[in-house]
Amino acid sequence: xxxxxxxxxxxxxxxxxxxxxxxxxxxxxxTYNINGPIKVTKDxxxxxxxxxxxxxxxxxxKIIEDLQA
Numbered sequence: 502x503x504x505x506x507x508x509x510x511x512x513x514x515x516x517x518x519x520x521x522x523x524x525x526x527x528x529x530x531x532t533y534n535i536n537g538p539i540k541v542t543k544d545x546x547x548x549x550x551x552x553x554x555x556x557x558x559x560x561x562x563k564i565i566e567d568l569q570a
Contacts, residue, residue, distance in 0.1 A: 502528050502557050508538065522546040524560055539563045 506525035513520060523538035524546075539560050541549075549555040 502526055502560065504553060504556055504560075506538070510540075519543060524556060526557075526560055535564060 504524060504526050506523075508523040508525070509519040510521045510523065511517060511519050520543060522541050522543065522545075524541060525538040528535050541559060541563065545559060549559040
């Protein structure tokens with residue numbers, strides 16, 4: 502998995518704090534192909550933004566949640 506972009510969403514206007522984050526990514530090497538973006542909350546992003554491995558874990562968790570829904 503390669504993270505290709507991080508987009509901050511300002512649902513309450515640009516003069517306010519960002520509200521959500523879209524994490525774009527690409528995958529390869531599997532028999533299926535899943536591509537982003539995945540929308541996460543501000544809190545989820547802040548907790549995982551320490552490094553790319555944490556962000557990848559967050560993305561994988563969101564994909565699993567969506568598949569199990």
